[in-house]
Amino acid sequence: MKLGIILQSNNPEHIWNTLRLGITALKTGHSVQISLMSEGVEIEDIHDTEQFDISKKLQEFKDLKGFVAACETCLKIRLKSESKVCPVTTMSDLVKMIEESDKVLVFG
Numbered sequence: 001m002k003l004g005i006i007l008q009s010n011n012p013e014h015i016w017n018t019l020r021l022g023i024t025a026l027k028t029g030h031s032v033q034i035s036l037m038s039e040g041v042e043i044e045d046i047h048d049t050e051q052f053d054i055s056k057k058l059q060e061f062k063d064l065k066g067f068v069a070a071c072e073t074c075l076k077i078r079l080k081s082e083s084k085v086c087p088v089t090t091m092s093d094l095v096k097m098i099e100e101s102d103k104v105l106v107f108g
Contacts, residue, residue, distance in 0.1 A: 009108025
């Protein structure tokens with residue numbers, strides 16, 4: 001199954017659970033793409049805590065060949081440039097992800 005996930009939250013628990021779901025899906029043979037929108041593009045600014053190891057989960061997701069991209073416009077609104085962790089994406093890319101996904105989930 002192709003799973004498309006839209007993450008539009010900078011809440012550490014939302015991010016952590018999104019990544020956990022993506023990792024679990026990848027480990028069971030599914031493909032997963034996460035599109036970061038709104039506050040979700042702030043994923044690199046979220047500090048790890050004892051409860052939510054965001055950077056570790058993000059690295060594990062990428063190591064398992066999960067794809068993650070950040071909304072270019074959402075980055076610009078926050079005066080941020082392309083993420084070190086993921087490339088930028090556009091609304092056209094998001095439409096393509098939705099069209100190609102078997103399931104689309106939204107977190108946040």
